[in-house]
Amino acid sequence: MSKLQKEPLSNKRIIQATLDILDSYGAAGLSMRRLGTTLNVEAASLYHHVPNKEALIQQVIDAVSIKAVVDEATVLPWTQTLHAFATNFRNILKAHPGVVPLVAIHSVSEETGAKLAIPLIAAMEETKANPEEVLFIIQSIAVFVIGHALAEVGNWPERPTAPTEYYNQWFEVGLTALINGFKQQYD
Amino acid sequence: MSKLQKEPLSNKRIIQATLDILDSYGAAGLSMRRLGTTLNVEAASLYHHVPNKEALIQQVIDAVSIKAVVDEATVLPWTQTLHAFATNFRNILKAHPGVVPLVAIHSVSEETGAKLAIPLIAAMEETKANPEEVLFIIQSIAVFVIGHALAEVGNWPERPTAPTEYYNQWFEVGLTALINGFKQQYD
């Protein structure tokens, strides 16, 4: 027997494998032993690269959420920037339904939160909203996206209760209303 | 020793004890063995009154959520009815922070959902929204309330990151914008 597939364990590989398990079995199906099996390693070995399961989950959440940063270069009206951010964030969450209940409870790290917020704050410089209100607006949208994703795929891989098209329309109606409400007050 | 405090186990007592544990130790602190201890009973005995932990949680969620039904008699503009519902719902969730992550993931039963929705649907009869849009509106508000509560007390009893007043203002700003957005389109 040749010594095959023993490429070294790394933080990146662990996070990827965790994401794979979440995508296949859902949040309830993630265990350190299963994660070890996936990586051809004993569960205890993981603790040389990750402090504990909680910290691992936090890293997965950040790795997924960071994809939702908007491109600061593209200059749009702030309402469209917010809309694009929300839609993009939702698509990312839907691509990893097993992560949704985790982001709901754990919330993003302060560092990742800043990276997400900064371009959105910049896009809202021309509004009448003061800095605190700007945060309220951004967080309201994030909360709506997460809450909506929870309703759609919250208990994945249990079956959802309505067809995809229903959730798509609901999302559009709700998000548009929320942003229009902010526009009405702060534009 | 006299045979004291052996009043019979009942569904109601079990749900109340579960709620007590959730309020004291959070969702992560709820175990069947702890629940048994609270009721001076062995964990296995609970399974004669409740099918399993999941079903028990579902009952707790319904018991808490049902308190958010609005009084159909009080006639207000539909925007105010929605606002009152959201505020009331939020207060109920904040009174039981340990339940919040559970309602987020499990969502209310169909029966309880109907009881909550019916008076709200009635309040919106005079709007331009069609039946499906009415559902979108109601569910958008519920999703916002739950998402916001998650952000505030989602990982309770871990400490929150901001003072209470911050969350109160954020809630008001977000909710008002959402309802104004709907008003603008459907009033």
Next chain:
DNA sequence: GATGTTAAACTAACAGTGTTAGATTTAGGA
């Protein structure tokens, strides 16, 4: 190349979880 050092993996175990089968106690009616 042999040796020593250090990191990374392993084995084994602990305390805890939800849940079930089967024995035992309790309560109520004939």
Next chain:
DNA sequence: TCCTAAATCTAACACTGTTAGTTTAACATC
């Protein structure tokens, strides 16, 4: 008093996250 049926208990199973201690593997130094 006896029987029946419901409620509770005991014991166990298969899991979970995590740690301590040991062994293996890789790599720098002599």
